[in-house]
Amino acid sequence: MALSLEEVSIRLDGHTLIKPFTMRLEKGVIVTLMGPSGSGKSTLLSFIAGDLTAPFTATGDVTLDGRNLDGLPPEKRRIGRLFQDDLLFPHMSVAENLLFGMPRGEQQARHAAMTAALAEAGLAGFAERPPQTLSGGQRARVALLRSLLASPGAMLLDEPFNKLDADLRAGLRDFVFRHIAARDIPCLMVTHDRADVPPGGRLLLLGRGEVRDA
Amino acid sequence: MARTLRRLTPAQGALPILVLWVLPLAASMLMLLPAIAEPDAWRQLQSHPQLWSALVLSLATGGGASVLALLMSVLVLAGLDRSRALPQLQALAAAGLALPHLAFAIGFGFLIMPTGLIARLIEGGATPPPWVTVQDSWGLSLMLALALKELPFLLIAALAALARGDGTGHLTQERRVAASLGHGAGSVWLRVVLPQLLPSLRWPLVIVFVYGATVVDMALVLGPTQPPTLAVVIWHALNHADAAVNGMGLAMTLLLTSVLAALVATTLLLLQVTLPRLRHWLCAGPSLLAAPRGMAVVTGTMAGLLMLAAILLLALLSVTPRWPYPALMPPAVTFAAWTTLGSSAAPLWLSLLLAATTALAALGLALLWFETQPEGRDRWLIGLALATLALPQLAVAGGQYRLFLGLGLTGTLPGLFLAHLTPVAAYVLIILQGPYRAFDSRYMMVARSLSVPASTAWLRVKLSLLRAPVLTAAAIGFAVSMAQFVPAQLVAAGRYSTLPMEAVTLSAGGNRPLTAAFALCLAAPPLAAFLAASLLGRPRWR
Numbered sequence: 241m242a243l244s245l246e247e248v249s250i251r252l253d254g255h256t257l258i259k260p261f262t263m264r265l266e267k268g269v270i271v272t273l274m275g276p277s278g279s280g281k282s283t284l285l286s287f288i289a290g291d292l293t294a295p296f297t298a299t300g301d302v303t304l305d306g307r308n309l310d311g312l313p314p315e316k317r318r319i320g321r322l323f324q325d326d327l328l329f330p331h332m333s334v335a336e337n338l339l340f341g342m343p344r345g346e347q348q349a350r351h352a353a354m355t356a357a358l359a360e361a362g363l364a365g366f367a368e369r370p371p372q373t374l375s376g377g378q379r380a381r382v383a384l385l386r387s388l389l390a391s392p393g394a395m396l397l398d399e400p401f402n403k404l405d406a407d408l409r410a411g412l413r414d415f416v417f418r419h420i421a422a423r424d425i426p427c428l429m430v431t432h433d434r435a436d437v438p439p440g441g442r443l444l445l446l447g448r449g450e451v452r453d454a
Numbered sequence: 455m456a457r458t459l460r461r462l463t464p465a466q467g468a469l470p471i472l473v474l475w476v477l478p479l480a481a482s483m484l485m486l487l488p489a490i491a492e493p494d495a496w497r498q499l500q501s502h503p504q505l506w507s508a509l510v511l512s513l514a515t516g517g518g519a520s521v522l523a524l525l526m527s528v529l530v531l532a533g534l535d536r537s538r539a540l541p542q543l544q545a546l547a548a549a550g551l552a553l554p555h556l557a558f559a560i561g562f563g564f565l566i567m568p569t570g571l572i573a574r575l576i577e578g579g580a581t582p583p584p585w586v587t588v589q590d591s592w593g594l595s596l597m598l599a600l601a602l603k604e605l606p607f608l609l610i611a612a613l614a615a616l617a618r619g620d621g622t623g624h625l626t627q628e629r630r631v632a633a634s635l636g637h638g639a640g641s642v643w644l645r646v647v648l649p650q651l652l653p654s655l656r657w658p659l660v661i662v663f664v665y666g667a668t669v670v671d672m673a674l675v676l677g678p679t680q681p682p683t684l685a686v687v688i689w690h691a692l693n694h695a696d697a698a699v700n701g702m703g704l705a706m707t708l709l710l711t712s713v714l715a716a717l718v719a720t721t722l723l724l725l726q727v728t729l730p731r732l733r734h735w736l737c738a739g740p741s742l743l744a745a746p747r748g749m750a751v752v753t754g755t756m757a758g759l760l761m762l763a764a765i766l767l768l769a770l771l772s773v774t775p776r777w778p779y780p781a782l783m784p785p786a787v788t789f790a791a792w793t794t795l796g797s798s799a800a801p802l803w804l805s806l807l808l809a810a811t812t813a814l815a816a817l818g819l820a821l822l823w824f825e826t827q828p829e830g831r832d833r834w835l836i837g838l839a840l841a842t843l844a845l846p847q848l849a850v851a852g853g854q855y856r857l858f859l860g861l862g863l864t865g866t867l868p869g870l871f872l873a874h875l876t877p878v879a880a881y882v883l884i885i886l887q888g889p890y891r892a893f894d895s896r897y898m899m900v901a902r903s904l905s906v907p908a909s910t911a912w913l914r915v916k917l918s919l920l921r922a923p924v925l926t927a928a929a930i931g932f933a934v935s936m937a938q939f940v941p942a943q944l945v946a947a948g949r950y951s952t953l954p955m956e957a958v959t960l961s962a963g964g965n966r967p968l969t970a971a972f973a974l975c976l977a978a979p980p981l982a983a984f985l986a987a988s989l990l991g992r993p994r995w996r
Contacts, residue, residue, distance in 0.1 A: 291630055314633035315642075315742060321634040327624050329632075331649045336737040340645070341635025344739035390635045390740070 242266050243288075243394045243426040248300030250280050250287060258284060260300065261451040263444075265394070265426035270417060272437045273430045274454075275446030281430035285396045288428070289321055290314040304393045320392030322400040322416075326383035328371035334358070334382055335367035341390030357385050361415070377408040384416055388423055395420055397429035401436055413438070467826025471819040475879045476835075478872055479842060482853035489708055495701035499709065502702070504681035509713065512684040515593040515677070516667025519600035523662060524655075526601065526753050527608040531616075531651075532643040533750020536629070543754065544613055545988065550606030550761055552929070552984040554937035556954050557977035559672040560961050560969060561764030562599045563588045564771055569779050571767055578780055589679055596677040600666045605757050608658055615654035616647070618888075625650065636740030643745065645736050656722075661843045664714055668846035671939040671954060675961050684710055688848055692855070692944065704852055711849045765977060771970035791967035795975065802975050805936055805953040808874045809979065813931035815871075816879040817924065823883075824890045836887055839880035850876060851941035858945055865949035873941040878931040885930060889923035922991035929987035933980035 242264055249260040257280035265271050275281050287298040291314050302309045309317050328337050338354045358364055361381050371379055380400070387395065400416065401409045417438050420427045429436065437443050443454040489495060499505060534543060565571050568582040577583045587595050619625035625647065632642040668685045677683050684706065691703030771777070772791050774784035795802075823835065842850060854873055855864065863869030893916060901911035917924065939954035946955065953976045960969040 289630070289634060291633065313638070314630070315636050315638050315740070317634075318636070319634060321631060323627055323631070325624055325627065327628050327631045329628060329646055332736060336733065339737035339739070340632070341637070342737075342739055343636075344741075350739070386635065392634075 242305060243428070244301075244303045245288070246301040246303070248284070248287070248298065248302065250283050250296060250298045252280075252283075252297075253295050256449055257296075258446065258451065259449045263451070265428060267426050268421055268424045269442070270420060270427045270429060270438050271442045271444060273428060273444045273446055273451070274432070274434070274437075275430075277432075279446045281446055282398050285321070285398050285428070285430060289319050289396055290317050318391070318393040320387035320390060320395045322383060322387060322395070322397045324399050324402045326371075326376075326379040328379055328383060328386070330370075330372060332371075333367065334363070334369050334371055334374070337371060337382060338386050338389055341386060343391060353389065357389060361385055376404055377412060380404060380408075380412055381415055384419060388419055392425065394425050395427040397427065397431075399431050400429070402432070409435075462822075462826050464826050464828075467822050468831075471823050471835075471879070474815070474872065475819060475875060476838065478854065478857065479838065479850070479876055482850055482857050482876075483845075485853040485856040486704060486708060486849060489701065489704035492701050492705065494698060495705040498698065498702040499705045502687070502706075504687060505684070505706070508681045508684040508687045509710070511593050511678060511681065512667045512710065513713070513717065515597045515600065515673075515683060516663050516665075516669075518597045519604060519666040520659060520663040522597070522601035523604040523608055524659060526605050526757065527612060528648070529746060530605075530609065530750045530754045531612055532640060532648075533746040533748070534754070535639065535643050535647065535745060537747075540613070543609065546754075546758055547606040547609040547613070548926075548984055548988065549981060550603070550758075551610055552933045552980040553603070553761065553765070554933065554954070554976050554980060555600075555603050555669065556671040556675065556937065556939060556957055557768070557973045558603050558761060558764055559599050559675040560957060560973040561768045561977075562602075562760070563595075563676055563961075564767050564966070564970070565760070565764055566595060571763070574780060574782055580780065582779055588676055591678045591680065593678050593683065596673055596683075597666075599672060599676050600669065602757050602760055603672075604662045604666065607662060608655065611658040612651060612655060615651055618654075619647075619650060636742075638742040639745035640743035641741040644743070649736070657840055657844070660718055661840075663718065664844055664846055667714055668710065668848055670848065671958055674958055685846075685848060689940070692848070692852060704856075707846065707848045707852050711846050714846065765974070768970045768974045768977070772967050772974055775967055791965075791971040794968055795971045801951045801953050801956045801972075804870075804950060805976075806979060808870060808952065809932045809935035811871060812874045812878040812935045813882070813928050815875060816882040816931045817886075817928050819879060820882050820886050820890075820927070821924075824886065829891050832887055832891065836883060839883045842876060842880040843884075847877070847940050851944050854941060855944040864945055865947040867950070869945045870942065870950060870952075873945040874935045874938050876941065877938065878935045881934050882927045882931045885927040886923055889920060893920060922993065925987035925991040929980075929983040932983045936976060936980050 244262075244264045246262050247260045248258070248262070249256060250258040263271075273281055273284070283292065283296050283298075286292045286296075288302050288309075290309065290312055292298055304317070304319065309319075328334075329340065332340065335351075335354055335358075338357065339350055342350050342353065355364075355367065358367060363378060363381065366374065366378070366382075371382065374382065384400075397416070401412055404412060413436065431437075444451050445454050530543070534540060563570075566585075566587040567573070568585045568587065570587075573583050573585065589595070616625065628646055629642050632646045633639070637645065667683075669683075670685050670689045673683045673686050674689070677686060681687070688703050688706045688710065691699050691706065694700060694703070770784065773787045773789055775788055775790060776786070777784040824832075851873070854876065858864045858869050858873070863872065897915050897919065898911055901915045902908065906914070937954060938952070939958060942952045943955050946952070953972060957969065957972045957976055960972055963969070
């Protein structure tokens with residue numbers, strides 16, 4: 241699987257925020273995009289995910305594994321997202337959050353997959369807990385598991401470590417990168433923090449509307 | 455004002471609302487209690503031939519209307535979720551909320567009666583169709599009118615809750631996450647938005663149900679007659695010359711109140727038991743269910759058009775002395791009804807006076823309370839306000855009538871003022887509490903640190919920022935006061951007459967132009983107040 245962006249550009253109220261650029265994200269690779277606030281990093285993610293809202297407009301093609309995503313609503317793109325906030329649904333237990341996006345199928349198999357994922361993440365026994373009772377780091381891990389259990393074809397990370405305490409960040413980075421690598425899917429991350437860039441990972445800089453390699 | 459406010463002790467700040475609102479309210483409720491111990495009244499109640507059928511009719515119309523209104527509002531909200539039509543929907547719902555129930559009922563009746571506009575449009579023919587619509591014995595027209603009229607109320611309540619969810623919570627982003635997990639817009643709404651919305655709709659639904667099951671003015675216009683709803687039976691009993699019959703009326707009020715309370719409690723309990731069993735459906739996996747956009751647009755448009763048509767028809771009828779059946783337009787136009795109304799405009803002026811004074815007084819009392827009391831004390835005041843709205847109006851007004859009779863307030867302007875203030879202050883308190891307490895007091899500290907006097911800071915910073923909710927609260931208070939029928943008629947004791955009283959009396963007679971003119975007079979001021987509030991309260995930037 242690979243995620244391709246071709247001649248993608250973002251405009252805001254008539255002026256160009258990101259000039260047309262082309263790139264290809266191979267599977268199992270995490271590409272980091274850095275740029276100042278307001279440069280359009282998060283807007284680019286919204287465009288790829290399919291929920292760009294006014295006053296932003298965009299042109300260009302996004303293909304995932306050869307499938308053109310143009311015009312598809314977010315729910316049909318199979319692109320997972322992580323935000324600054326974990327956004328666990330407060331009216332659902334941890335287990336229900338994880339099952340929410342898991343493809344339909346036999347009830348027992350789904351539960352087994354959910355329990356295994358929790359156990360592997362060191363969260364065995366948390367299934368029936370309300371998300372509000374978990375620590376920030378635990379919630380962030382559940383949010384990632386929730387995305388991955390929906391079997392996405394690619395992941396978009398929008399400053400996912402920004403709101404965590406410094407001492408939690410390193411551990412969570414490892415956790416996120418390891419899990420995404422295990423899924424063997426392409427991943428695009430935007431961040432402010434150079435320390436977020438995975439070791440040896442590709443880093444892109446967004447400045448004056450241009451995306452270029454660091 | 456701020457300086458005076460600052461000098462007031464909490465006790466002084468709380469006193470006015472305690473004396474003018476809490477005390478009369480509590481005393482009125484207490485005045486109902488002696489009716490429990492009147493065996494004659496209960497004997498008379500038991501032997502009333504229409505009691506049980508009237509009770510069933512009340513519960514069915516109120517319950518049916520609430521369920522219908524809930525279904526319509528869920529459909530509209532799910533279909534228009536995140537759509538650009540939402541601000542317009544909010545404005546339309548506010549207008550619908552401002553429209554008094556009685557004015558809508560009169561217009562709606564003219565719309566659906568066998569000789570009404572709908573029959574002319576879809577049936578035609580030389581003679582009116584043999585429809586049984588207005589005052590049908592099943593109470594269906596009453597139920598439908600109630601459901602349509604409560605739709606804006608539920609929409610406003612839901613939209614406010616959703617806006618809170620977007621503001622403080624993460625509802626907008628939760629929708630995004632749910633979509634990225636493979637859920638279509640309809641599924642996102644049902645599984646993520648609705649479960650978080652329902653708890654805040656609990657009180658509005660209770661209010662809608664109790665209101666529908668106990669409404670008097672609408673039931674007199676549109677409801678069945680043989681038997682009528684229990685509220686109407688009670689109404690006639692309370693207005694009876696015989697004190698013994700009044701006593702039976704109070705006993706019936708207690709019975710109706712207890713049955714409604716039991717029903718509400720049972721329903722909440724049942725939901726508590728059954729809702730958790732539906733949880734597995736929340737996480738059954740992604741579903742591409744789309745938002746019911748088409749159905750939402752159709753439902754919303756139909757409801758909006760019916761309300762608009764009811765009002766336009768009132769305007770048309772008020773200038774139409776004769777309008778033979780199949781004609782779609784009236785043959786001639788005269789302003790005779792308006793001349794008549796102009797020469798007997800005392801009820802209009804009294805209603806406007808009461809509405810303006812009670813809305814302003816309620817606003818003043820509420821601001822005084824919020825400025826001088828710690829937030830923790832709001833709980834019981836808001837609880838009392840909710841209880842006022844969730845109790846049958848007949849119960850509050852019935853007790854109030856007894857209380858005022860003892861105090862010599864019946865048939866006086868102060869009595870009328872206090873009777874109108876009861877529901878008005880309840881609404882104003884409920885609407886203002888959230889926005890007022892959510893105000894970030896650091897803005898005031900910043901203003902003061904810039905050497906601005908407290909009073910100036912209060913006016914130019916706090917009140918300016920809270921302009922929209924304050925104006926909305928005043929407009930709703932005004933509209934609520936205009937619409938009061940039950941407490942007004944009981945306390946007026948024949949000595950004063952307000953617009954709703956005139957409109958109910960007229961709708962029982964045959965003078966359609968005059969009825970329509972009075973109904974329109976009843977509808978116009980609240981609509982104007984809402985329009986003014988929304989124009990003046992518009993944010994400077996969006």
